[in-house]
Amino acid sequence: MTAACLMTTYQPLALSFTRGLGTRLWDQQGREYLDAVAGVAVTNVGHSHPRLVTAISEQAGLLLHTSNLYGIDWQQRLAQRLSQLCGLDQAFFNNSGAEANETALKLARLHGWKKGIEQPLVVVMENAFHGRTLGTLAASDGPSVRLGFQRLPGDFIKVGFGDLAALDAVTREFGPRIVAILLEPIQGESGVQLAPPGYLKALRAHSSQHGWLLMLDEIQTGIGRTGTWFAFQQEGIVPDVMTLAKGLGNGIPIGACLARASVGKLFTPGSHGSTFGGNPLACRVGCTVLDIIEEQSLLENAARQGERLLARLRVELSEHPQVLAIRGRGLMIGIELATPQRDLAERAAREQGLLLNVTRGKVIRLLPPLTLDSKEVEMIVRGIVRLL
Structure with a gap:
């Protein structure tokens, strides 16, 4: 229940935590939970990592x-570390995704302005989610997040995620006005939707042409979540612009936008800024997060444990009538259900001591810390099997 003094933008579970360590959290009664949410893909190196505690304190x-x-x-x-x-x-650093x-x-607007395009358009994807400012809402999809916020900026064209024919169609119709494509390599909020193989390469070629x-919006997929530093690296491409947040700060607010030099120099003193x-x-924490991931080989662990978790779920749930699909990459996994299970996260916490996320009412989203081990993989699988 939300306290009366808070705006009702959330519907939190009747659950509050007092401390965390690694993949575990403890509530006010001292009960232990296995965290398979990681603050929605934020605490990638786990809770209260001693290196981060020291860096923050110092x-x-x-x-x-x-x-x-x-x-x-x-x-x-x-900036130098991320660029490398x-x-x-x-x-450019700011505070959020x-x-x-x-x-x-x-x-993108400045890119169009430099080319003399007076009404620039950006291609975005159906079922995308890019944030809750008016601009990023306009670039997102879904009536629930847009309800009540009419007359959003109309500088976007939506196409189906993975649909190259639709991209060709909007290119023919609006090509001279289009300045950019913005997308998530894996759509997180819509239920861990993976792009078809070769799709990002095709977009890279189309954009260059x-x-x-x-x-690329790598706010959820970046910083090791999919088993590589960034999801685009698994397709062998490099974007012109990439955005990060979430796992970069492991709980300390930080966002970042990286770009090719020819794009970054479109900003001039005074054309953009951020107080904090x-x-x-935030930047010392970001550097420490990168150090921890490298020193503890967490990219390799995320890839290995993600494969194990995906395989075990497919074995255990292969014939379950409620399960339509299991998909994912690294430690970003979605289990799509046939019917909405809106109380599933609450039951998982109460009955199994397992924290998971259910998006759109019918996709179980698993986003555990990258430190997950094989025993914890089995705990997650057993917990979900018992729930379903």
């Missing part, structure tokens, strides 16, 4: 904020 005693009126060493370090990992050249996507959309920016974006605390 930085809090040194310097939290100066603003971008001055150089920030940790910001420069994090993803193959893009420049970074929605802000990172707004940054990308502003770059027409002079569009290929912009890229502050010393």
